[in-house]
Amino acid sequence: xxxxxxxxxxLSAEHxxxxxxxxxxxxxxxxxxxxxxxxxxxxxVDLVHKMGDLGLFGLTAPEKYGGSGGDFTSLCVAIxxxxxxxxxxxxxxxxxxxxxxxxxxxxxxxxQKEHWLPDLVAGRTxxxxxxxxxxxxxxxxxxRTRVRRDGDEWVIDGSKQFIxxxxxxxxxxxxxxxxxDDGSISTFLVxxxxxxxxAGPAYDKLGWRISDTHPLTLDGVRVPGSALLGVQGRGxxxxxxxxxxxxxxxxxxxVGLARGCLEAALKYAGERETFGRPIGSRxxxxxxxxxxxxxxxxxxxxxxxxxxxxxxxxxxxxxxQAAAMxxxxxxxxxxxxxxxxxxxxxxxxxxEEYPVARFYRDAKILEIGEGTSEVxxxxxxxxxxxxxx
Numbered sequence: 001x002x003x004x005x006x007x008x009x010x011l012s013a014e015h016x017x018x019x020x021x022x023x024x025x026x027x028x029x030x031x032x033x034x035x036x037x038x039x040x041x042x043x044x045v046d047l048v049h050k051m052g053d054l055g056l057f058g059l060t061a062p063e064k065y066g067g068s069g070g071d072f073t074s075l076c077v078a079i080x081x082x083x084x085x086x087x088x089x090x091x092x093x094x095x096x097x098x099x100x101x102x103x104x105x106x107x108x109x110x111x112q113k114e115h116w117l118p119d120l121v122a123g124r125t126x127x128x129x130x131x132x133x134x135x136x137x138x139x140x141x142x143x144r145t146r147v148r149r150d151g152d153e154w155v156i157d158g159s160k161q162f163i164x165x166x167x168x169x170x171x172x173x174x175x176x177x178x179x180x181d182d183g184s185i186s187t188f189l190v191x192x193x194x195x196x197x198x199a200g201p202a203y204d205k206l207g208w209r210i211s212d213t214h215p216l217t218l219d220g221v222r223v224p225g226s227a228l229l230g231v232q233g234r235g236x237x238x239x240x241x242x243x244x245x246x247x248x249x250x251x252x253x254x255v256g257l258a259r260g261c262l263e264a265a266l267k268y269a270g271e272r273e274t275f276g277r278p279i280g281s282r283x284x285x286x287x288x289x290x291x292x293x294x295x296x297x298x299x300x301x302x303x304x305x306x307x308x309x310x311x312x313x314x315x316x317x318x319x320x321q322a323a324a325m326x327x328x329x330x331x332x333x334x335x336x337x338x339x340x341x342x343x344x345x346x347x348x349x350x351x352e353e354y355p356v357a358r359f360y361r362d363a364k365i366l367e368i369g370e371g372t373s374e375v376x377x378x379x380x381x382x383x384x385x386x387x388x389x
Contacts, residue, residue, distance in 0.1 A: 021054075022081040041209045087207070092126075092210075100120060101127060105117065111226065144179065156190070157221070162203070163216055198217050207358075258295065258333055261359055334363050
């Protein structure tokens, strides 16, 4: 990496061509159906396969596993464009790559990669990351799920909650964190259908209603010794690295939501008239949209700077700080964007027939998932050298 260019970025012509391709896909394959999917909480497996056919799940995977060997910035572009139409579909891709494929790609051995990655990269199957627990949300190191060795097998007991892509008909494997008797944490690959491993009923969520999200229980689950992912006892460090990438991806998802809100609000502000003039000519409306447009540009700059730092191979501490800043600012800007958009729409913004109502419901989780806003501020503060608790 050239230190003089670290953190500088400019989306290439190829990135913009790719953006146009994903945007056309989203308008054709998602936009006409998303309101009904959201209303019925339907997880569109066929769409997952179509996303795989487009190459979205394989953007950052090596060609030997069927991927395109592209950069992380391209993945962020795809997540943004899907999220611009619907957040649930955007998080399906984000989690499918960042939390499903990435742990295996980063920490798996050759046999694990060859077994799981080809189908995951092609979008034929999905993988999940079982980290969050009922008593250990933001305190990710507070894992209570236990693991013990029994001959040639590992035996896992515990529970997980809020796990994305974990209970669909195409979910093939979940990476599960568990604590050893010595207190250290490791990660294990648990195939779907393993005895004692069950996904509970899908959550009835405020937003992200299309996303496949379940609690998981592990009751005497036995997996072979070869199911250990990465180095024994290094699970805590592994999932912290995975979360840094995920925060940039969530930031891209937030940028997509904010752009969707702005575009819808601008269109409505130009069409809706009061007292003989479009409401967009009123300063109260115009200025709120000007502020929103500015926040979106700032969010995008933070997001793609963080992605560029990752692609350039910047030190992990630099990427961690950039990711936390991007996620914090973009997620909070996205929540503000939904408030502005629904206000511009007035009473119609409260109606489910308009996408801004769905965006309003979807936005809040952006400030919670992949680390709350409070956690991001903690990471940033420590990055500044402050010994904050």
